[in-house]
Amino acid sequence: KQEVTQIPAALSVPEGENLVLNCSFTDSAIYNLQWFRQDPGKGLTSLLLIQSSQREQTSGRLNASLDKSSGRSTLYIAASQPGDSATYLCAVLGAGNMLTFGGGTRLMVKP
């Protein structure tokens, strides 16, 4: 059974810092990995999707990498802003279109 772990569970940083969120998964037989953002009480917003054949994806200040063989992904956020405060979720897609989520990293960026 696939298990996804996110470290740290919570992170508080001052505005302007560059930061890295970590995700690990136990079964490397995945189709893709998605990073999502969730604001309190809201649904999920897809940030980046990395197919299993890719190594990284970039969108604005966000960069996500994937090392499928070691079961790891990182989300890099450059020049963090208070508006980046949210919970960030990592999820891997396996057989049967089944998406398995990590527990999330709760990020607080202080002005």
Next chain:
Amino acid sequence: ETGVTQTPRHLVMGMTNKKSLKCEQHLGHNAMYWYKQSAKKPLELMFVYNFKEQTENNSVPSRFSPECPNSSHLFLHLHTLQPEDSALYLCASSHFQSTSGGAEQFFGPGTRLTVL
């Protein structure tokens, strides 16, 4: 409307009530999903529908009954729920790709369910 919509956004029900959650996607996808997000637990997949046929049922109790009448609509019928079923219920959709790779899933805003 665009994207994935869910109604109602909030629902309070007693344990003896019967209610339904509705999801609609306007993205031309052919796969739809129900997820449950409880406090302090990771998001859990409940049901997967590909081409209107249920292909996954992740050991969900029978008091949750999904229905997918067409590729754009998905329902979750609720009856005789327990207080521990209180959670955020999220619907998602995607293209279904069985062999070549994984498609991106797009999520609705969720229905916040409280069972008294």
